[in-house]
Structures are given as structure tokens and as C-alpha cells.
Amino acid sequence: MRTPPGVSAATFADGIAEMKSAVGEEWVFTSDPDVDTYRDFYSVLWGEEDERIASAAVAPKTVEEVQAVVRAANARGIPLYPVSTGRNLGYGGSAPVYSGSVVLDLKRMDRIIEVSEGNASCLVEPGVSYFDMYRHLQETGSKLWIDVPDPGWGSMVGNALDSGGGYTAAPYRGHFEAQCGIEAVMADGEVFRTGMGALPGSETWQQYKMGIGPCLDGLFRQSTLGVVTKMGFWLFPQPEAYMSCSVELQRFADIDPMVDLFNELEYGNIFNGMPSIGSPVLSQGNPLIFAEIPEEEEMNRRVRETGLAAWRGSMVFYGPEKVIRAQWDYVQERFAHFEGVKFKENQFVKLPLRPEDMDKIQKNRFGIPSMEIFAVGSRGFGDFNPSDGHIWFSAIIPRSGKGFVKANRVMRQACAEHDVPLFMFSPAVTCWTRSFVLFAAVPVYKDKEKNRRLRESVLKVIQICAEHGWGEYRCPPAFQDAVMNAYSFNNNMLRRVNEKIKDALDPNGILSAGRYGVWPKHLRDGRHA
Incomplete structure (x- = not known):
């Protein structure tokens, strides 16, 4: 059995035993073949010493089981890495950012708790995929649509927490912006609810996200502060x-x-x-x-x-x-x-759509999940067909004609200069109203030398973009420290504030260590560029 860094074998075994007691022995995975299913199969560190590898995985079914797992880990300093369904391919998959963490796999938490036709909203657990919700809406005769990203197998909660986007109407296609109401288990095992969910007996949790006082939903976006166990979403009433x-x-x-x-x-x-x-x-x-x-x-x-x-x-x-x-x-x-x-x-x-319409439409424009995006990568282009996957480079650029042209030229020239191969380069994507995103899909291989050169090149492109004022909104773990470093206003005040919040809410540093460049105090030294 692999052991997390800084945790003795005896302490780890004791923690695993407590987790088994909480969730059932069959839902705690420690053998190498089982744990290897949580590798990032698109990793740019594949097979290298620095590849991010889990030490174990645990799959709770209820909030109470999540609480028990978190408490067991917190008492022993065992690092946890929550994932919803682990389908975040191109951005890290289900592998932890901090190698040796125990993956907290939430895919068994798959209840669609509520769909409100009148309020056009839903409340779901993290294991609910876009396919799950679409089937539910179809089977119940609902007149509501979900907004879907490209691959439909992912979690609604997980995609929103990593700021995923979709294709329908403006209020819905920014998935974190369309959320309303979060429940999370904090590092000490306590359950926290945002917005109107903090009011016992509230009937408006999915209607008004602010509640009273500071709006804290953003604490859980791309964060290291809690394990999200429920999330509400606003849904799109079917148009005429x-x-x-x-x-x-x-x-x-x-x-x-x-x-x-x-x-x-x-x-x-x-x-x-x-x-x-x-x-x-x-x-x-x-x-x-x-x-x-x-x-x-x-x-x-x-x-x-x-x-x-x-x-x-x-x-x-x-x-x-x-x-x-x-x-x-x-x-x-x-x-x-x-x-x-x-x-x-x-x-x-x-x-509503008729059966004969289905082969004529772009499904994601109608809130219909699919897996058709994977046909893009399987086609292959140039001399890198086939690759072993891809990573995404996703920079926010100005929403103006001049910004569009400049970013295209700079990014194209930077990728050419530093030999970054591309099999997809978007003109500008507008999932999020009021911004442009330049997406570039970069092929990766299970070849150490190719990946080493690729990492060096991508780090240079990140720096070039930062010099022009363009930051990535999302990136694979291998580049999260570098991207956070680029957000350097006032001596990296953004990161420093994140670290203060981390130290206050997770003093033992057990949750999602290193995610998006936010490390707990005991792992922080020497990481800042």
C-alpha cells in the first residue's frame, strides 16, 4: 500500500481502517491496480518521478460518510483530494495535485434531490452527470433544459467548480455563475451551506444565492477549502x-x-x-x-x-x-x-425537438449531452497522430477586435517559436458573456522526453501571455503554480490571501493541497517562484 508523504505507515493504516469502517471495506481502494485507475491518463508527467499519483481512494455514499472520512484524515494529517466523477480530462483528470493524496471519489453520491419546474432549478449531488440529469428531465416530462459542456459524462458539480462552460443562453452557459446554493463539508468535518441554505427550513435556497453577509460561494470554486456535497443550479426553460x-x-x-x-x-x-x-x-x-x-x-x-x-x-x-x-x-x-x-x-x-431533428442539430445548443467531442481528437492532425491525449491551454483575452487579433498573433507566434504543437486552436470562445477565451488543445504522449520539452515550452507561453495581461482561467496541475504566479499584482496578493484563508479554514492542510497554486503552510516553502 502506498503511503502519503509525511504520514507514517502505521498512521495511514489506522486512518484507512477508520475510513473502511465509515464507508464499507469494498469502497476503500488501496491496491496498485485499483489506485492506478485514478491516474491522469493525459498527464504531461506520465511515468516520471513527479507524476501525480494517489496513495488510495475512498468512495462515500452520503454526507455523513464524507464527514467521517474527512475527520479521520484531519485527525492524522492524511491529505485528501475530492473529485466528483473524475472526468476532467485535459485539466488533470482524477489525479491529485499533491502526489500521495487519498482521492475522495464522490461519484456514488448521485442523487438528483430536487427539480423545481416553477423555479427552473435543481439540487444535485456531485456524482450526477449531465447524462443523468438529461435522462431525468426526459423521463419526468420536464420542460427544463440543462446547459452542457462538450463531454456529457462529467459531473454538473465538478464542471461548475472548475468554471466549465456550455452553449445555450447567457444566464446558464457559465456553469459556476448558474449555480445557486452550495453545501460543503469543511476540513474539520462540519457541514456548511451558502446563501439561503444557512437558514433552517429555507424554501429559497435555489432562488437567491447571496443570503446575508459576504457571498461565500466563490470560496469553493477551484478551491482547497471544502468538499462540496450538494449544489443548486438554475435551469433553462425550454423556449418556443x-x-x-x-x-x-x-x-x-x-x-x-x-x-x-x-x-x-x-x-x-x-x-x-x-x-x-x-x-x-x-x-x-x-x-x-x-x-x-x-x-x-x-x-x-x-x-x-x-x-x-x-x-x-x-x-x-x-x-x-x-x-x-x-x-x-x-x-x-x-x-x-x-x-x-x-x-x-x-x-x-x-x-420541442422531434426525433427527426436529432441528426440535424448541434446537440449542445439544445442542452443535450453527448461524447461527440472525442471524435475531434481521434481524427488526429499533422505528424502527431495518434497522440496519447491532450491538455488545454485556456487564456482569457480582451473582448474586442484588437484584442482578438493581437492574442491570435501572439499565441500563434509563441507556440511556433517554442515548438508547441496544436491540434485545435479556437478563434475565440464565448461561453462566458463579456469575455473571450482562446482555447488551444496540445497533444501529449507517454514519452518522457517529448513531455519534458512540452512542459518547458508551455511554461514559456504562459509567461508570454502574462506579459500581455492574459491569464489562464483553468489549467492542468503541472502548470497551476506557474499560472497562479502570473496573477502577481501587489506581490502576489491573490495567492497570499488564498493562503491566509486556507490556514484559517484548513489548518492541517488536508484538502486538495496545491490545487491552483494554493498550498498549506507545511508544504509552502520553496514553491513560490
Whole structure:
């Protein structure tokens, strides 16, 4: 049996025995084959001394069992690493950030506690996947939609806690922003509820997230402070109709006023679905490989020679047919002054969906989970097919035309200069209203030398982005310290405040040590760059 660092074999065995007593012997895993299922199979440290490996895993079924496990660990200084379903591929999977931690696997906590049609909300445990919730809504005849990320097998709770995003209407596709009400087991085993959940007998826990005093939900986002055991979400009432449309512009210079107008229209709720901005002339029909944006004259020349548009902005409308058609008419009026503008209604769907619609739609736009995203990586591109997985590089950039162009050029050039291969590079993703995210998928291998070079290169790209004021919102464990270091305002005040909160709420440092660069006091020395 593997043993966590700094914990004696006898102390660890005693703690494991208490955990078995709490959850049942069959739900505590200590053999190497069992524990190896919690490795990050997309790790950039695969097979190396620094690979993040669990010492054991425990899978409780109830909040009371979670409390017992946490208390057993806290009494002995055994590090725990909670995961919901452990499907966070590309960002660490189910492996702990601090090697040797015991994975606290919550996938057996899979109750859909409540779905409120009238309030358009739900309350779930961390083991509830998007597939689980979708099936439940379908089987009960609900008129509510969930908002889904790309792979549907993940946990609603886990995805929200790592700030995942989706594809439907603005209030729902930022999954942490759509949560309302958190229950968590703290490091001492006490149960804590945020918002109106702190009021005994509350009937409004999923209606008003602030409660009284400071709003503390954010303490649990990408955090090391508690084990989330329940979370509420706001759900999307099924609209009457869906319509996707696009605007094509012909000149390089149109990008600035195009983004400005898109922002105005979305922020004013003229369209409410997830927009996208790309370039037909640069993608040449392959949106997975978005080329580096050339200088103005060169791009305009390509437009003239190919007949493809310089820019395409797509938008989605959800609502009553009369309303969304009027909104689309208004959008066309606002874009009519652009030279050579072209408008297109891409798809109109009356809801609810019919069986014959299912093969015609983009499922995630309708709150339908799938696993289709994995077809992207399996296709392979260039000389790295097949890879052994991928990691995501996810930088927040300014939501402006100038920011879009600059970030594309800098990121493309940095990846080329430092030999970072890509099989996917997004123009700009808008899961989160009011921001752009540049996503780059980087292939990884079970090859130590390739991964060593890759890590060195990604660290350089992180620094280059930071020098331009762009930070990653989410990243794999191998880079979490470096990304936290980049948030360096006032001598890394963000990290220092996180550490003070950590020391107060988890003085023994047992929960999620090192997650997103926040280490407990006894592991902190020498880690700060």
C-alpha cells in the first residue's frame, strides 16, 4: 500500500481502517491496480518521478460518510483530494495535485434531490452527470433544459467548480455563475451551506444565492477549502423556437466594429445564445485549425482571390418565433452599413425537438449531452497522430477586435517559436458573456522526453501571455503554480490571501493541497517562484 508523504505507515493504516469502517471495506481502494485507475491518463508527467499519483481512494455514499472520512484524515494529517466523477480530462483528470493524496471519489453520491419546474432549478449531488440529469428531465416530462459542456459524462458539480462552460443562453452557459446554493463539508468535518441554505427550513435556497453577509460561494470554486456535497443550479426553460444566423463581412478592418456591435447586441439581450466569431478565409472550412491572422493587406488579398469572407459572426436566438425573427431583423438593420455584408439564416427549429431533428442539430445548443467531442481528437492532425491525449491551454483575452487579433498573433507566434504543437486552436470562445477565451488543445504522449520539452515550452507561453495581461482561467496541475504566479499584482496578493484563508479554514492542510497554486503552510516553502 502506498503511503502519503509525511504520514507514517502505521498512521495511514489506522486512518484507512477508520475510513473502511465509515464507508464499507469494498469502497476503500488501496491496491496498485485499483489506485492506478485514478491516474491522469493525459498527464504531461506520465511515468516520471513527479507524476501525480494517489496513495488510495475512498468512495462515500452520503454526507455523513464524507464527514467521517474527512475527520479521520484531519485527525492524522492524511491529505485528501475530492473529485466528483473524475472526468476532467485535459485539466488533470482524477489525479491529485499533491502526489500521495487519498482521492475522495464522490461519484456514488448521485442523487438528483430536487427539480423545481416553477423555479427552473435543481439540487444535485456531485456524482450526477449531465447524462443523468438529461435522462431525468426526459423521463419526468420536464420542460427544463440543462446547459452542457462538450463531454456529457462529467459531473454538473465538478464542471461548475472548475468554471466549465456550455452553449445555450447567457444566464446558464457559465456553469459556476448558474449555480445557486452550495453545501460543503469543511476540513474539520462540519457541514456548511451558502446563501439561503444557512437558514433552517429555507424554501429559497435555489432562488437567491447571496443570503446575508459576504457571498461565500466563490470560496469553493477551484478551491482547497471544502468538499462540496450538494449544489443548486438554475435551469433553462425550454423556449418556443431556436434560430441560428450569421453575418459575413469582407474587410480586415471590419473586425473592430463587428465585435463592438456583437457586444452591444448580446449585452442588450437582442440575441441570447452563444455567439461565435471566426474567419472563413483563414479556416478554409476547418474550424479546428484557425490560422494566424495576417496583416490587413494580405488578408484583404486572400478575400478577393478566394471569395471567402474575412469574418463571420454567428449568433443564436432562443424564444418565441415572432420575437426572435424581429430580433434578427433588427440585427440585420444594425449591420446593413457594412460594405458587402451578407446575411444568412442557418437554422430554424421549432421546439420541442422531434426525433427527426436529432441528426440535424448541434446537440449542445439544445442542452443535450453527448461524447461527440472525442471524435475531434481521434481524427488526429499533422505528424502527431495518434497522440496519447491532450491538455488545454485556456487564456482569457480582451473582448474586442484588437484584442482578438493581437492574442491570435501572439499565441500563434509563441507556440511556433517554442515548438508547441496544436491540434485545435479556437478563434475565440464565448461561453462566458463579456469575455473571450482562446482555447488551444496540445497533444501529449507517454514519452518522457517529448513531455519534458512540452512542459518547458508551455511554461514559456504562459509567461508570454502574462506579459500581455492574459491569464489562464483553468489549467492542468503541472502548470497551476506557474499560472497562479502570473496573477502577481501587489506581490502576489491573490495567492497570499488564498493562503491566509486556507490556514484559517484548513489548518492541517488536508484538502486538495496545491490545487491552483494554493498550498498549506507545511508544504509552502520553496514553491513560490
